[in-house]
Amino acid sequence: xxxxxxxxxxxxxxxxxxxxxxxxxxxxxxxxxxxxxxxxxxxxxxxxxxxxxxxxxxxxxxxxxxxxxxxxxxxxxxxxxxxxxxxxxxxxxxxxxxxxxxxxxxxxxxxxxxxxxxxxxxxxxxxxxxxxxxxxxxxxxxxxxxxxxxxxxxxxxxxxxxxxxxxxxxxxxxxxxxxxxxxxxxxxxxxxxxxxxxxxxxxxxxxxxxxxxxxxxxxxxxxxxxxxxxxxxxxxxxxxxxxxxxxxxxxxxxxxxxxxxxxxxxxxxxxxx
Numbered sequence: 001x002x003x004x005x006x007x008x009x010x011x012x013x014x015x016x017x018x019x020x021x022x023x024x025x026x027x028x029x030x031x032x033x034x035x036x037x038x039x040x041x042x043x044x045x046x047x048x049x050x051x052x053x054x055x056x057x058x059x060x061x062x063x064x065x066x067x068x069x070x071x072x073x074x075x076x077x078x079x080x081x082x083x084x085x086x087x088x089x090x091x092x093x094x095x096x097x098x099x100x101x102x103x104x105x106x107x108x109x110x111x112x113x114x115x116x117x118x119x120x121x122x123x124x125x126x127x128x129x130x131x132x133x134x135x136x137x138x139x140x141x142x143x144x145x146x147x148x149x150x151x152x153x154x155x156x157x158x159x160x161x162x163x164x165x166x167x168x169x170x171x172x173x174x175x176x177x178x179x180x181x182x183x184x185x186x187x188x189x190x191x192x193x194x195x196x197x198x199x200x201x202x203x204x205x206x207x208x209x210x211x212x213x214x215x216x217x218x219x220x221x222x223x224x225x226x227x228x229x230x231x232x233x234x235x236x237x238x239x240x241x242x243x244x245x246x247x248x249x250x251x252x253x254x255x256x257x258x259x260x261x262x263x264x265x266x267x268x269x270x271x272x273x
Contacts, residue, residue, distance in 0.1 A: 016177075019068035019140070020147055021045045021053070022098070022106055026062030030055060032094055033210075042103055044147065045095040049177055052218055065110050067143050069136075071177075074144045096154045109143040168193045168200075169207045172215075180219045181243040184253075186212045221257040224250075228266055235262045 027040040031054040039045075045053065047068055098106065116132045116139075124132070172189055183189070189212060190200035204212045220242065227238040239250035254262050265271075 016049070016071055017068060018048045018071040018074045019046075019066060020106070020143070021047050021068070022065045022103070024063045024065050024103070024107070026059040028055060028058040028062050037095065039095075042098045042100075043095050044098050044106070046151070049219065050173060050215070051094050052222055065107065067106075067109060067113065067140055069140050073137050073140055096151050098150070102150060106143070106147070109139055109146075113139050165203055165207065168195065169204060172204060172212060176216060176219060180216065180223070181241075184216050184220060186216070189216075217253075217257045221254060224254055224262070225265065228262055229269070229271060231271065238262065 022044045023039045023041055025041055027038065030037045030039055030045070031052075032045070033052050036056065045051075047053065047066070049071060113136050116136050120129050120132050171193065175189060175192055179188075186201060187197050190197040193200055195203070201212055204210070204215070208215075210218075224238060224242060227233055227241055228235070233241075235250070236247045239247045242250065244250035244253065251261055254260075254265070258265060260268065
């Protein structure tokens with residue numbers, strides 16, 4: 001289970017993580033894929049590599065709880081399928097309001113997971129740790145199934161088979177997560193889908209409201225920001241990790257997506273340069 005630390009400007013995105021974020025007290029303003037959302041107790045947001053969530057402001061009593069782990073753990077809950085189907089489009093509708101009973105149910109999972117994680121943190125035997133980790137994964141998957149079901153009920157939707165176009169969109173998401181450091185051109189992804197670049201771009205935009213070029217840039221920039229938040233990494237080392245030809249190419253790419261250089265971003269966020 002990943003640890004979530006809240007602070008203003010905190011960006012909640014990772015190419016390897018997924019799960020749920022619940023406001024349990026107070027209120028906050030979030031920026032989700034560029035759209036501002038007012039949050040209060042009971043609002044549950046899905047976390048995935050394709051939702052770019054940033055905390056804009058929080059009340060002093062604001063509290064969060066998460067069920068948040070490697071994205072592969074949630075594969076069986078079908079979180080990603082809902083990005084490709086228009087009626088379930090999580091880009092536009094990533095949050096639902098839970099009632100008090102549902103909040104209690106979410107906290108039941110959170111407390112169980114935390115209890116098992118605390119035992120692991122106390123450094124038990126290797127076999128015991130493996131068993132506890134397996135139990136955590138089962139709890140996370142059960143929570144995923146339960147709260148995806150609540151999401152569907154809230155949206156009055158039902159799971160269904162995807163169309164060929166939706167499968168192409170889903171495959172694009174999967175390929176992007178695996179290849180964003182090596183392939184940042186739309187043409188490559190269109191070729192994998194056996195579609196022309198123009199038709200591929202049009203299809204993605206119609207389905208999710210974003211162009212594939214914007215999705216690629218958002219994924220790369222979001223992960224660049226996470227690397228820049230690590231004080232031990234120089235900007236040159238970040239560029240290498242993201243497979244840019246040189247530091248200047250990374251600077252140019254990052255600035256085109258944020259309007260500022262990596263060093264300016266670090267300065268704005270109060271990070272070490």
